[in-house]
Amino acid sequence: DAGVIQSPRHEVTEMGQEVTLRCKPISGHDYLFWYRQTMMRGLELLIYFNNNVPIDDSGMPEDRFSAKMPNASFSTLKIQPSEPRDSAVYFCASSLRKKETQYFGPGTRLLVL
Amino acid sequence: DAKTTQPPSMDCAEGRAANLPCNHSTISGNEYVYWYRQIHSQGPQYIIHGLKNNETNEMASLIITEDRKSSTLILPHATLRDTAVYYCIATPPFGNEKLTFGTGTRLTIIP
Secondary structure, eight states: OOOOEEEOSEEEEOTTOOEEEEEEOOTTOOEEEEEEEETTTEEEEEEEEETTEEEEOTTOOSTTEEEEEEETTEEEEEESSOOGGGOEEEEEEEESSTTSOOEEOOOEEEEEO | OBOOBOOSEEEEETTSOEEEEEEOTTOOTTOEEEEEEEOTTSOOEEEEEESSSOEEOSSOEEEEOTTSSEEEEEETTOOGGGOEEEEEEEEOSSSOOOOOOOOOEEEEEEO
């Protein structure tokens, strides 16, 4: 298996623009997690899905952030409108069940100017 | 999740065993100890987890004290590629699926 795939790997955008981050989990995994990592706040869980259903989105910082999982092999994290403080590395992870080993993708480095 | 305390940084000579401590004095009976690491510019990587028995896999060994208030991750023969931030997490296996990552220990392997 190729592991968790994220795209794009790097994104530079201007404040106010819409940003869409994409994730393909490992085939057969039924949990998908979105994390954000910054120097100030470390690694934070934003939202996670079980069988394509959002279970806990309490970590989503604002209404500007939204996440979807239309099918078992694809998820998006959207920021609209983006702000400079959204600059961070965004990781997607998947796991087979519950808190079993979470496999992380390579991350998307987002820079909002 | 129980709070965990780790030293902010450690050095280890290449080829020696790296022993990373973690304190989790408030751990409850159903909480497991998980270890992940994050190599620079990569996503976190699962290493090992355990409940109360010592565990070993191809990457590391996990030693949990009998009272479960602390644990040690052992990398038996550290290499330069083991330089990373190591996170210790105490959390129940079911129910809340979240893993809460703290600040971890930055391990530097010295040539």
